[in-house]
Amino acid sequence: MSAPPFPARGRIAAGTRKTLSRKWVQRLLVWGAIIIAWEIFGRRVGPFFFASFTQTMGGLRELVVSGDIWVLGESIQQMLSGYLLAAVVGIPVGLLMGASRKFRHVLEPYVNLMFVASMEALLPFLIILFGVGFQFRTMVVFLFSVLYVVLNTQAGVRNIDSQLIETARSFRAPAWRIFKDVMLPGTLPYILAGLRLALGMALQGMIIAELWVQTQTGALLFGLAEFRALDRFLALVLVIMILGALATEALFWVQRKAAPWARDLATPGR
Amino acid sequence: MAGKSELAVEEIDARPVRQRASAPGWLGGWLLSGWGLRLLSVVALLAAWQWYGSRPEVFAVAPFTDVFRELLEMVLSGRILEPTIGTLAIATQGFLWAAVVGIVVGFVTGLSKLARTTLDPLINALYTAPVSMLIPVIGIWIGLNVRGKVFLVFLTAVFAVIANTSAGVREVDPNLVETARSFGARRWSLYRNVILPWSAPFILIGLRLAVGRAIRGAIVADILLITDNLGRFLLEAGSTFNMSVLLAGIVFTMLLGYALMELAKKVEQSLMSWKPSQYE
Amino acid sequence: MHRTDAGAVEISNLSIVFSQRIGKVQQRVAALENINLTIADGAFVSIVGPSGCGKSTLLRITGGLVAPSDGEVRLYGTQVLSPRVESAMVFQHHNLFPWRTTLRNVEFGLEMANVPSAERRERAKHYLDLVGLTSFADYYPHQLSGGMQQRVGLARALAVEPKILLMDEPFGALDAQTRFLLQEELSRIWVQDRKTVLFITHDIEEALFLADRVLVMSSRPGRFIEDINVPFDRPRSDHTRGLAQFGEMKEHIWQLLKPSAAGSELI
Structure with a gap:
């Protein structure tokens, strides 16, 4: 299914270019002001408590030169395995829960309970079950993120207009085509929204798990704080934040590209 | 009808x-x-x-009956009461700070177009950022004490309030604003009679999400920042491999979070009884 | 099983009972009671009635989407047990698939019928052209106006080249001007190939303007209370609407419907 041209939107884009550039001028000004304030604040309180913007940039260079930053890459690789597991498990479960009343009745109480309950309480138990290695961190990431995928997918299936299903039936669509041509496309934007929210949770799970067992990025964060290398610490925090924001933005983009018809979604959670 | x-x-x-x-x-x-x-x-x-x-x-899983007996015992004897109060106190303080700061900042970013275009991306980035990565420096900035924990809870919860409040403020139905204007409402009466009531449901959603985040943040603080309260209860049981106590503690903690979220939902629904629920 | 002397649509002794919850009480409500109707091949028949009289249900039974409690429907002699190839539906809320472009929406029925893709595209383009939307082929439904959306819905049904078109208040949600335009357009399209049409509406004027035969339905239980032949020449136009006889027939049907309409307002 190639992306069809989008005449209406193309026309708008030309007209809004001017306001778009003004938006970025405003952003640069305000962000610049924030960075200057940060610089002044950092110099005032001194490197023992904080790091100014320039110091943080210096810290970033040190992180890159020393190669310490690549620990983050390893952490993210491990996070992605838990996140992918959450997608692989969460999407089918969400589809089933949305489509089958029986399935939903059985799973709903557990999913809701786990969704609002404090997953963090499970950490001491998970560590006994899985040790401190790869399995433990994958499981934490998985448990933190999977319910967002499940609940959003389920909401997507349940939000499908029953009239559309009836329409497909009136054109003699067999069950599998109703699934493929109505249920899946109708749920897609919700699945993508779920994956986007889940990514933030996965990152959260990754950090908590690694701080808890003090490995990789978690160990680096602790080490830098202990030696009061706050320039490098803040640089690392900034990199994690920007990566998270970029990944979320990228998934937003995918959502808009893959489902241009779905503009506003009520997504559960966050 | x-x-x-x-x-x-x-x-x-x-x-x-x-x-x-x-x-x-x-x-x-x-x-x-x-x-x-x-x-x-x-x-x-x-x-x-x-x-x-x-x-x-x-050995890692105790039978259900043992865990249930332990759960009953810790609740009935009141042994779990003190840690629960400790954790909840931290969660409550952090939540209140997040509510006050979040609503104010949310209103400012929602009402001002400049703030919206410039601060929104930053707030969204902070909303998805794992704030627990600051745990190693909270001791340096605030101190390894209750204040540090409250700060962590605040950071965990505040962005949910900001994002939802500002979304509510900016989604005020322009028709309603126009109607109110045509009846002579200006500035303050416009805020009080249109913008605030309209954004109230959104603010309440933000506050409900913040309740959940505050509890999770307090437990993280009690496990990772300084071991205390429910965190210590769980960790002590875990380190001595007393599995029935550990599992009973986990079940208790999760049910506590669930109960508080249900409570928040009920409060939200009763405050918003005029508006049909439109989420979940 | 297949009888050649049969009408296009034959509805015999059809009843439907719903169980409905009013407060805490489950009630059985007869929505349609003992309906009999034969529609000749190539006829344009309208059913007009107050909302809630069961006319939409009757159409959905004919389309094979709902099973009747009693009685049966036959299309060209074959009993309807599920949606049949002979019929295609146009719905009140356009019911276009929001993720498909206009052209791909029109192709939907053909895809379900496993028509090869090249032929599918050709046919979809042809019917899109018939409703005047060729230049909107790549738009998504949400980018179209209400009238355009209904045209696409019509093209989607026409594209499977059904013998019978089942239309469920397709213009009910449109504004008056657009409704008039679409009525004339449907009339024009119908004159070209004279399909059998069963058209449900609550708009008396619409029923008279479009159909050769208007069936008036009462509510609670839904029954036909009159079967009226519409004599106006085709092609029909604004001139038709202005005829004295048109006005008289309109008034006559309104008098028939008034008791049920007032009743349903009062409940």
Whole structure:
């Protein structure tokens, strides 16, 4: 299914270019002001408590030169395995829960309970079950993120207009085509929204798990704080934040590209 | 308007009787529908837990009956009371700070177009950022004490309030604003009579999400920042491999979070009884 | 099973009972009671009635989407047990698939019928052209106006080249001007190939303007209370609407419907 041209939107884009550039001028000004304030604040309180913007940039260079930053890459690789597991498990479960009343009745109480309950309480138990290695961190990431995928997918299936299903039936669509041509496309934007929210949770799970067992990025964060290398610490925090924001933005983009018809979604959670 | 539902039969209930009549007898029907299935699944789950936990070679999972007895004991004896209050106190303080700061900042970013274009990306980035990565420096900035924990809870919860408040403020129906203007409402009366009531449901959603985040943040603080309260309760049981106490503590903590979220939901619904619920 | 002397649509002794919850009481409501109707091949028949009289249900039974409690429907002699190839539906809320472009929406029925893709595209383009939307082929439904959306819905049904078109208040949600335009357009399209049409509406004027035969339905239980032949020449136009006889027939049907309409307002 190639992306069809989008005449209406193309026309708008030309007209809004001017306001778009003004938006970025405003952003640069305000962000610049924030960075200057940060610089002044950092110099005032001194490197023992904080790091100014320039110091943080210096810290970033040190992180890159020393190669310490690549620990983050390893952490993210491990996070992605838990996140992918959450997608692989969460999407089918969400589809089933949305489509089958029986399935939903059985799973709903557990999913809701786990969704609002404090997953963090499970950490001491998970560590006994899985040790401190790869399995433990994958499981934490998985448990933190999977319910967002499940609940959003389920909401997507349940939000499908029953009239559309009836329409497909009136054109003699067999069950599998109703699934493929109505249920899946109708749920897609919700699945993508779920994956986007889940990514933030996965990152959260990754950090908590690694701080808890003090490995990789978690160990680096602790080490830098202990030696009061706050320039490098803040640089690392900034990199994690920007990566998270970029990944979320990228998934937003995918959502808009893959489902241009779905503009506003009520997504559960966050 | 009781008759409205009576009017359009075909829209309400399009399942003809013939299809319904094929359901099994009422007991069988009940067991296979809704609550019956739920009950069966809970029983099956507990039975599996009991069977697995009772096997001699399994040490990581205590049988359900032991965990349940332990749970009853810790609640009835009041042993869990003190840690619970400790954790909740931290969560409450952090939540209150997040509520106040979040609503104010949310209003500012929602009402000002400049703030919206420039600060929104930053707030969104902070909303998705894992704030627990600051744990190693909270001791340096605030101190390894209750204030540090409250700060962590605040950071965990505040962005949910900001994002939802500002979304509510900016989504005020322009027709309503226009209507109010045509009746002479200006500045403050406009805020009080249109913008605040309109954004109230959004603010309440933000606050409800913040309740959940505050509890999770308090537990993280009690486990990772300085071990205390419920965190210490769990960690002590875990480090001595007292599995029935550990599992009972986990079940208690998770149920506590669930109960508080349900409470927040109820409060939200009762405050918003004029508005039909439109989420979840 | 297949009888050649049969009408295009034959509805015999059809009843439908809903169980409905009013407050805490489950009630059985007879929505349609003992309906009999034969529609000749190539006829344009309208059913007009107050909302809630069961006319939409009757159409959905004919389309094979709902099973009747009693009685049966036959299309060209074959009993309807599920949606049949002979018929295609146009719905009140356009019911276009929001993720498909206009052209791909029109192709939907052909895809379900496993028509090869090249032929599918050709046919969809042809019918899109018939409703005047060729230049909107790549738009998504939400980018179209209400009138355009209904045209696409019509093209989607026409594209499967059904013998019978089942239309469920397709213009009910449109504004008056657009409704007039679409009525004339449907009339024009119908004159070209004279399909059998069963058209449901609550708009008396619409029924008279479009159909050769208007069936007036009462509510609670839904029954036909009159079967009226519409004599106006085709092609029909604004001139038709202005005829004295048109006005008289309109008034006559309104008098028939008034008791049920007032009743349903009062409930």
